[in-house]
Amino acid sequence: MTGLRLAVDIGGTFTDTVLVDGTGKICATTKTPTTPDHPSLGALDGVRRVMMQARADWGGITGFIHGTTLATNALIERRGARVATITTEGFRDILEIGYERRYSQYDINLVKPNLLVPRSQAFTIGGRMNAQGQEIEPLDHADVARLVQALQACDAQAVAICLLHAYANPDHELQLKELLSAALPDLVISLSHEVSPEAREFDRLCTTVANAYIQPQMARYLHDFQSRFQAEGLRCPILMMTAGGGMTTMETAARLPIRLVESGPAGGAILAARIAAQIEASEVLSFDMGGTTAKLCLIDEFRPQTARKFEIARAARFIKGSGMPVRIPVIEMIEIGAGGGSIAHVDRLGRLQIGPESAGSDPGPAAFAKGGTAPTVTDADIAQGLIDPDRFAEGRLTIETDAAEQALTFGVGKPLGLSAADAAHGVSTIVDENMAAAGRMHAVESGKDLGRRVMIAFGGNGPLHATRVARRSQVDRIVIPNDPGVGSAVGFLLAPVSFQIIRSRYAKLDHLDLDDLNQFFDAMIDEAQAVVRAGAPEGRLLCRRQAFVRYHGQGHEIEIPLPDRALRSDDISALRQAFEAEYSRQFSRAVPGMQIEILNWALDVSTKAEVLSPQVQPETSQRAVPVGHRHILCEVSGSWRQADLFDRSALRPGDWLEGPALIVEPQTTTFVSTDFTAQIDGGHNIWLIRDRKDEQ
Incomplete structure (x- = not known):
């Protein structure tokens, strides 16, 4: 067999492995226990199993995608390197000052977020750039010797360099890296203009610190992972899933491991978005419950909701501002500690x-x-x-x-x-209510209504808890896709090879220098295409451009799409109209006479996704025949009842059944509650439909 592709998703409890052929048909799947001390061993065990099932050999593998929660876990469990920071002179206390506010104003027992670097390991250096990237004061080369001694004295294994306005001009950061590398060749160095080239110093420094904190560990892990599989006979490159829903190379992942945070859950959101397109559901709630956590994501018009920042390891689970802010492109979801384990x-x-x-x-x-x-x-x-x-x-x-x-x-x-x-x-x-409450809160924060949505449930425990969570969320329709137990790994195989850059460049809409701005985009395109081409040497690439726009004096921006070409003078009025229309949609009215300004510009370069055809529905329906029965505790009545038992592999399009029932497959079980019926559609998806007649 040739043209095979592998996907491996290492979770906190289980490692999921999927093998597909050249047409995208799933040949084999498996779940193996994660091996925390040496995660690559559990992954290798899973790959050997699916290859044995499909009777495949290493020579037939032409694609390999990997996602992992290891970066996330290292940050949450505080298992990273000893990190120091270097900032511009006078800005030593960026981490201490933060946003200059308490996330819970009246909590006398408030626990501050752990930002990984104590003040004793925060250092500064002379030199200054302004917001336009012009040098005001040259970098103080004479002070580097003092920094070297300070880094050695605190046993720093990694350093996060975040100099003022480096997003506009990185020259000082590059000079400092060269000088430190010459003196301390084993020191791992993260530069803010590479990790998060955006304005807002606190967020940029936190992101750079997080990257430096996990960089040594992730570099060792990625090298070990790649070496083990190459020793087995793998010859194709291994691509890594990113938090933004795309794929990147091992080299980029080792340099920017912060982009791997939440990479496993991102695969699940990609899967849910593709299924939403197939079943033509424009409003979807993705529900992914594994062994350690549960993840919920809103999907509109077949695209997962995205964000430019999120928080890691919140001190107060549901309160914004209580965690470490990380500013990278990410699929926005809410994740709570609610899994099978x-x-x-x-x-x-x-x-x-x-x-x-x-x-x-x-x-x-x-x-x-x-x-x-x-x-x-x-x-x-x-x-x-x-x-x-x-x-x-x-x-x-x-x-x-x-x-x-x-x-x-x-x-x-x-x-x-x-x-x-x-x-x-x-x-x-309680665990079902915790998950439903998280979903309701996430929807309210986004100004969305869960009741109209279709839930797409997967993960090792998602189908088992879907009806119970849906009832509490007022969701009446649920879809359980094929191979739901390894849903995130399946999503890896549907994701494009992509790389996204968001870069700050302040400009007023009425005074845009279009020639200069187009050169700015050309440089970003060259940078992003180099990363994507390393993972996808051939094929057409798509470029999506965006601007982050606001009224003068505002603190946050609205994301507005731009034409996928060089900007022209007639695009300025169109950009104004698009911003005012979106502003009116979000806040009921535009503000006349206000100056419009743009702080950040974004570029997403990706391979072209496969075009899917809508799901064909079966022409006839018939009642499914159970293969057995089990006594279960009915959560609706609180009494023991007999539930029908069905083998999913035996169900055919058009089959239907009533709850309570259990639909069993190798890696998970779908629980059809008493107030739900199940139907099998033309793509072999299970539809769970809630019956509300007892409520009327």
Whole structure:
């Protein structure tokens, strides 16, 4: 077999692997436990399994895409390098000052975000650029010797250099890097104009610090990952999934590892967007629940919602400003510690809490019989009869129902005076409400309504919890795609090779120097195309340009599309009209007579995505025949009921069934609640439709 492509998604609990042929048809998939100490070993195990299933050899592999949560986990768990910062003289306390506000004004016990670099490791150097990139004061070369001694004294393994207005002129940062590299050749150096070339010093410095913090670890990991697979016989390059939903090369990923943060969940959003196009659903909620976390993303007009910044490791889970801000192009989603391995416990006030701590893959839930004793969400699902022990994880993991019930009894039941079944029901109720609340909050913050949306659910636990989360979110229609258990890895194979640059260049709309601006875009195009061509040497490339526009004096901008060509004088009036129309849509009216200004310009260069045809619906329908039955605890009535059991591989387009039911496949189970019916469409997707007749 030739023309095969591999996708590997390393999550906190499981590693998902997918193998497809040249036409995009899935040949084999598998889930293997993540090996935290050496993640590439778990990935290699998964690849060997799918290649054995498909009877493929390494010579037939022509594409390899990899995504991982390792960068995210290193930042959250604080397992990075010892970092120092170098800023312009007089700006030592950028991290300490931050936004000059408290994220929770009246909280007397407020915990400040951990920004990784204490003040004792923050250094400065003389020299100054202005906002136009003109040198006001040359870099103080004589001060470099003092910096070298200071970096050695604090045992810095990496340094984040963020000099004032380096986005406009990086010359001083480049000079400083050259001088430090000559004196300290083993020092890892991150430059702000490469990591995040945008105005706003605090965000730019935080992003550069985060990049420097994980750069040594990620460079070692990427080298180890690539070396192991090359030793096995892989000859094609390995491309890395990015947070923005595209792919980049190993070399770029090692230089800018911050772009790998949230790369795994981004693949799931890409999958949901492609499915939305196939089923012609213009408003979608993507729901990805794995073993460690749950991720929710809004998708409109077949494009995931995007953002230019997000926060890592919030001190207060749902409060903006309580985490480390990172300014990179990213698919915007909300992620909470609610997965199959999330641990349930009763706090000192007698309240049942779920997560964010996770049992992970080792030892895992108590039912896995690998030494885990704490009750988890998966243990609760097993105790309620929602998981068939004989078919869980392709039958390769031993499931002990008694161990799950015992963990629930001791960890939750006894402190609250509940039976194991009631404790399990309580765990499920709270974790489902946590996920639904996160989705509702995310929608409200975006000015969107969840009730009209179609939920696309995937991940190892997404189909199992989809109907319960949807009911609490007032969502009536759910789609479970093919191979949902490895959905993010499937999404990797649908993503384009792309690279996005956002760069600050202040200009007033009425005084645009178009020749200068077009040269500015040409330089960005050359830079982005070089990255994309390294991963996709052939084929047509698409360029998407944007401007971030605001009224004079405002603090934030609105994203406005630009023509995908050099700008002309007649584009200025069109840009004004587009900005005022979007401003009116968001804030009800434009502001007449105000000066319009542009702070940032964006360019996205990508390969062309495959054009999908709409889903063909079956002409007839028939009731599906169950292959067995299971006793489950019904979450609607709170009583034990008999649920029909179906094998997904046996279902055909046009089949339908009523809840309660379980649709089982190798890597996950779809739970059809009592108030839902299931239908199989022409693409073998499962549609879950809520019946509201009992509410009327």
